[in-house]
Amino acid sequence: MEATFLLTLLITFLASFIGYELISKIPQTLHTPLMSGSNAISGVTLIAAILIYPEVGESQVLKIIVLTAIAFATLNIVGGFSVTGRILEMFKKND
């Protein structure tokens, strides 16, 4: 149990570090699509919603709250990737 938690922490640290290194190199001109792309990726919390949805039990209130989370996360994923794609198309044209 202890070891798994430490391993998870290690992964968190490594992911943050790689993210920091790679994102620092992204030019200013792409900062807006970077943010909308981040929005899409933050919708990854949909995974948590999918995992807990079958275990919510009888409570209708909790079920509605999870469904709200699912709606928010899906909006972020679909809307975020779609608008980011739209913006990046504009930068592609210049080649």
Next chain:
Amino acid sequence: MIEIILLVSSVLFIFALKLFGRPSTAHRANTFAMLAMALAVFSAFNFDFSNYDSAFYITIIVSGLLGVLISKRVQMTQMPELVGLFNGFGGGASGAIAYVELSKSTLPLSDYFVAIFSMVIGMFTFSGSIIAVLKLRGKLNNVNTTIANIFSAFLPPLILLPAIWESEILSLEYFMLLSLIAGIIRVAVIGGADMPVVIAFLNSLSGIAAMSAGFIVNSIILIIAGALVGASGIILTLLMCAAMNRTLLDVLKGGFGSKSINNEYDKDPISTSPEDVAIQLSYAESVIIVPGYGMAVAQAQSAVKELTNTLKDKNIEVKFAIHPVAGRMPGHMNVLLAEVDIDYEDMYTLEDINSEFSSTDVVIVLGANDVVNPLARTDEDSPIYGMPILDVDLAKQVIVIKRSMSPGYAGIANPLFINDNAKMLFADAKEGLEKIIKSFELV
């Protein structure tokens, strides 16, 4: 099998970030990230789709369609609002999941604290983002900082209150409410031109909320993706703060520019006409355009493109100097210019272009103010002292297109406007440019 899918997904996410580093490859990064996301979401079902009822699938389909609709309809000038809204949704989703997990009260103690953290951050991000969107839409004015200060002062006793009550169930909703109020109050005191920092900061928090939700449900991919968003937001937040020579704490304190200090001018500016500007430009060999929030407000991007074409047809070199905090979010100006087909190779950052102003014939300042204020270099008492600015005042000639002499966000006078090499064209950014373009036909 699931492990392999997740491994591929994580690698794709990181590879996508790598591709994002160059404008020419960035559109492929988006495809990779989409694929990574699809794999990650698919893996969460663990090949068993029977556990989910129709309410679940309908929610996914309806919100997915809504997402497509919003993303196709949104104008590029509204990107700050959209990103703000999505920050709120991301935070809200993670916060809601943390709340549901906490309600089950079967969490081990370590997860309990992570879940509280996730709920607090998520709810703060949610309410703060909604306020940020309202502010960006101009529906909400700045709130006096006194209220925020009183709230902050009472926060520690407010947090400790449930411990005295010893009522666990109540305290969960109570903490949620406190986080929501904290988000509202904190963002409400921060002014419009500080929005790039606020949006980037909330973006980061939405990632941190997702990451901590990953700890609760033991999902490595959620932790990795959340950490990437958190890192991205933090980088942008720090870049924006550095570009204003202020600390994050100072920005979050709010109230910047609310005191009007010295905004008097000791002489009158030289006013010019669209015809004169056209003549001036036609004799130039090099022109730098400095866009600011005023360009976005006036929707002047197409006029900028038209003027650029006119100048380039006359073999005049045109470059764009973009300050990191120009506009209402990081990279806002770049996207507006890219939308009207201006080459990203012509867009320059502050570091890349500052040495070129002194050898440039004409600089056009279009709806920018504080980011070209030379007081940032000279006046130690000025609120913007030490902020890196575009050294527009060093150019041979400067044309400022602006509706009036009113001060910018910092609330201070801009001596550039009365500089000997500067002329004011009092006009709305779009109208002013269109008149200049018309005058060209007569030159």
